[in-house]
Amino acid sequence: MRDRVFFPSDILKPFVKNYWTCRHDTDVLEVMYPSGCVELCIDISTNDTVRHRGSNAMKVPSLEVLGHWTIPTMAALTKGNTCLITRFHPHANALFFPNPASDFTNESIDLCDIFNKESGDFYNRLMEQPTLEQKVEVLEAFLIQRLVRNKRSDQQLKLVEHLCNYVAQEDRAFNIQDLSAHYGFSERYIQKLFMDWVGITPQKFFSVQRFNRSLELLRSSPQPLTSIAFECGYYDQAHFIKEFKSYTGLTPNQVKKLC
Known part of the structure; x- marks a missing residue:
C-alpha cells in the first residue's frame, strides 16, 4: 500500500514526480502495473522481494532501477517490506543514469552494477538515517549529485x-x-x-x-x-x-x- 508521499525540491521538480513509500503489513503477491515511468526503488526494511515473470523468479536488489514493465509481472512481498520509491518524469530518467533508458525496460537492474562503490556508500548513508524525512534528504542529495554530473x-x-x-x-x-x-x-x-x-x-x-x-x-x-x-x-x-x-x-x- 502507498504510505507517505514526498515532493522533490525545486531543483529536482522538473525531473522527479515524487518520492513515496510502499509498506506491506502481510505477505502478498501483487500484480505490477506499468506506470509509464522509470523508478528507483530502495528497500529500507531489508525484507526480501521476489519478482515473478512467467515461470522465472528473481530476488529484487536493495537498490533497484525498475524500468518500464510491458509484460505481465508479479511481485511477492513479505510482511514488513517497505520501499522508498523515486518516480521520474518519463522524459527525465536518462538524466540520472549513464545507460540508454531502453537498457532498463522489462528489467530490474541493481544500482550497484551501474555506479559500483558510489551506490553502496549512498545506501549506507541512507540506511543510517533514523527518520524517513532524513532518508529522503540523502536520496535528494544523491540525485542532485547525479544531475550535476549529467552531460545530456x-x-x-x-x-x-x-x-x-x-x-x-x-x-x-x-x-x-x-x-x-x-x-x-x-x-x-x-x-x-x-x-x-x-x-x-x-x-x-x-x-x-x-x-x-x-x-x-x-x-x-x-x-x-x-x-x-x-x-x-x-x-x-x-x-x-x-x-x-x-x-x-x-x-x-x-x-x-x-x-
Missing part, C-alpha cells in the same frame, strides 16, 4: 519532454506520422529519442498511458467495460481486454475485483 543535451531533453506530453494527451489512435509532421523530425529520429530517453517506443508509451487511464476508471468509475474502452480510445471492448491482459495477465474484470 538540454535541447534534446526539452524536445523529449514536449514529445511525451503530446503523446500522453492523445485521445485517439496514435500515429507516429502525425507526431513526425507536427514536430518536423523524422520518424526514425523520434523513435531513437524515445528509446534513449524514455526506454520504450512512442507507440508503446501511448499504449501505457491509455492503459493507465483505463485502470483509473476501473478503480473509480461504475461504468461498464464498453464505456471505459470507448472513453480511453480503444477500438472496442475486445481490443481493450486484449491490451489490458498483455500488460497484467488479467482481464479488466479480474483487476476490478482486486481494487
Whole structure:
C-alpha cells in the first residue's frame, strides 16, 4: 500500500514526480502495473522481494532501477517490506543514469552494477538515517549529485519532454506520422529519442498511458467495460481486454475485483 508521499525540491521538480513509500503489513503477491515511468526503488526494511515473470523468479536488489514493465509481472512481498520509491518524469530518467533508458525496460537492474562503490556508500548513508524525512534528504542529495554530473543535451531533453506530453494527451489512435509532421523530425529520429530517453517506443508509451487511464476508471468509475474502452480510445471492448491482459495477465474484470 502507498504510505507517505514526498515532493522533490525545486531543483529536482522538473525531473522527479515524487518520492513515496510502499509498506506491506502481510505477505502478498501483487500484480505490477506499468506506470509509464522509470523508478528507483530502495528497500529500507531489508525484507526480501521476489519478482515473478512467467515461470522465472528473481530476488529484487536493495537498490533497484525498475524500468518500464510491458509484460505481465508479479511481485511477492513479505510482511514488513517497505520501499522508498523515486518516480521520474518519463522524459527525465536518462538524466540520472549513464545507460540508454531502453537498457532498463522489462528489467530490474541493481544500482550497484551501474555506479559500483558510489551506490553502496549512498545506501549506507541512507540506511543510517533514523527518520524517513532524513532518508529522503540523502536520496535528494544523491540525485542532485547525479544531475550535476549529467552531460545530456538540454535541447534534446526539452524536445523529449514536449514529445511525451503530446503523446500522453492523445485521445485517439496514435500515429507516429502525425507526431513526425507536427514536430518536423523524422520518424526514425523520434523513435531513437524515445528509446534513449524514455526506454520504450512512442507507440508503446501511448499504449501505457491509455492503459493507465483505463485502470483509473476501473478503480473509480461504475461504468461498464464498453464505456471505459470507448472513453480511453480503444477500438472496442475486445481490443481493450486484449491490451489490458498483455500488460497484467488479467482481464479488466479480474483487476476490478482486486481494487
